[in-house]
């Protein structure tokens with residue numbers, strides 16, 4: 143009997159505790175207090191933006207002027223090399239981060255645009271960008287490799303900017319994207335043994351963990367690159383693993399050619415980039 147009573151008392155205590163917890167005060171910062179404005183929307187991620195919005199919008203966010211075509215030349219350059227320009231071209235964008243290329247592609251007339259982003263924070267920031275700029279592009283939250291396994295859709299252009307060098311399996315990544323379009327825009331860092339000394343981030347390379355894979359009769363080296371930053375911070379723009387593998391430029395060209403994207407036009411080739419040798423190019427079917 144006494145045991146029964148203490149058991150009931152325990153149950154009541156637990157129930158009271160549960161009710162008490164469910165009535166905890168709501169955090170007020172989750173509620174907007176002013177009328178809806180672009181700035182208030184952008185401020186959902188205050189302190190976590192890298193991109194500066196177009197000056198004409200008078201929005202305070204980040205500091206990198208990706209919307210200024212003289213500073214971020216990638217979209218205008220692509221417009222100049224794609225036959226017929228970007229107008230009316232369907233695009234699959236991989237890793238939009240804060241949605242600036244999505245906007246610039248759309249403003250250049252491209253569409254429909256599907257844009258796949260794996261970082262939760264980056265995806266939600268893209269939705270903010272979409273609403274603030276009134277874009278039509280469709281953003282999807284997910285891993286691009288997993289997405290490409292579940293979809294057979296084809297596009298006029300695959301836009302792979304700043305994402306190849308974040309992949310643990312970059313060969314599989316290029317294979318997965320290579321057959322989806324007649325034009326692949328690729329912006330990436332690559333490994334060059336002769337340039338390691340010029341890299342600010344050379345201490346992230348782990349030559350002991352480099353690998354070699356055989357692909358289409360060629361030995362391809364995968365150079366291990368470790369992220370040392372806190373990958374949970376709002377401005378993190380890397381990949382889902384704690385490391386990536388960088389390819390060599392000759393190997394990237396070989397893979398593109400084997401995938402049928404053999405007409406390669408370089409926009410920028412920047413072997414001395416302190417963040418690692420880099421380039422951007424358009425690889426197209428002849």
Ligand SMILES: C[S@@+](CC[C@H](N)C(=O)[O-])C[C@H]1O[C@@H](n2cnc3c(N)ncnc32)[C@H](O)[C@@H]1O
Pocket residue numbers: 236237238239240243258259260261264284285286287303304305308329378379380381382
């Ligand atoms: C360096 S940023 C590039 C941003 C922009 N595309 C550019 O070129 O400036 C890399 C972006 O790719 C995303 N990303 C990395 N790996 C991904 C994956 N496997 N699937 C989807 N998004 C990925 C990151 O979250 C990040 O937003």
